[in-house]
């Protein structure tokens with residue numbers, strides 16, 4: 001037999017990434033399966049995209065200079081007095097953009113993880129985590145969530161060994177929606193050795209409405225081993241253009257940049273992100289209405305008797321256990337596509353009010 005090209009064992013063993021189901025062409029259905037922003041792009045953002053299209057015969061700005069400078073100014077404006085006094089403004093050299101924050105995370109791991117190094121993360125959490133860890137050659141160390149869907153930070157701290165290189169803290173956690181407090185994050189950071197990188201994945205930051213919310217930039221100001229991960233995909237509604245970024249101390253940022261795909265973020269995406277920062281007020285008003293809708297959906301479901309964990313993100317979690325796959329199929333047949341995690345539960349994104357009404361009606365039929 002002709003020998004075949006072997007795949008790396010770590011790659012052959014990977015679970016496939018399951019994207020949120022697509023709406024079949026021509027079907028009337030609400031897509032509540034990928035935590036996308038239900039609003040269409042703003043006119044000002046679309047204009048920036050169209051404008052940028054006339055330059056696509058050129059490579060983009062490799063280091064996204066204009067975008068990283070705009071981000072540095074925006075992030076500096078949001079710093080606490082303490083963080084500003086401790087470390088000064090956020091600078092462009094601290095920011096690394098990438099083709100979605102998933103790509104940035106992959107580059108972070110490639111920059112610090114050697115074969116067999118351990119990466120601790122909560123589980124169930126963002127399904128990309130075990131994949132990017134394996135691709136980087138690392139060993140996944142999943143730590144179970146607490147019963148209500150929250151992160152068990154003490155257990156994550158206790159899982160640290162001499163081989164641990166990275167801890168991923170997903171807050172709010174995808175898919176349960178639970179968020180940790182800043183005090184709890186600081187407690188973790190006090191326990192973790194200073195040569196272990198702590199990645200704070202704040203993909204849903206803008207949706208958080210709680211006491212003592214995590215302030216990733218304050219954590220970064222106090223701890224050089226912190227990296228903050230953010231995205232334009234969710235609150236800013238640019239999922240289809242793929243822009244995310246990390247904020248880190250300059251030496252680590254340079255290392256992540258070295259591991260990054262050259263020209264990884266297109267000119268169109270860079271310009272759309274800059275236009276979105278300019279329209280931040282308008283976009284955050286939309287986030288406010290999604291937060292209102294989240295409360296409405298959670299209240300309606302709880303009224304029906306469902307146990308819905310408090311969500312700080314743009315989705316809700318229903319722990320349906322063994323019935324999960326059947327329920328997802330039923331919801332889809334009834335016009336709402338949700339994200340099942342077989343045997344565990346359903347994640348339902350918060351979208352249009354009409355979608356909430358329909359899903360609440362479907363859920364009522366399950367009682």
Ligand SMILES: *Cc1c(COP(=O)(O)O)cnc(C)c1O
Pocket residue numbers: 035099100101102103126170174201203230231232233234239242243244
């Ligand atoms: C959606 C999501 C991201 C963002 O992914 P992008 O690649 O930026 O679109 C990152 N982390 C978590 C936990 C997410 O749910």
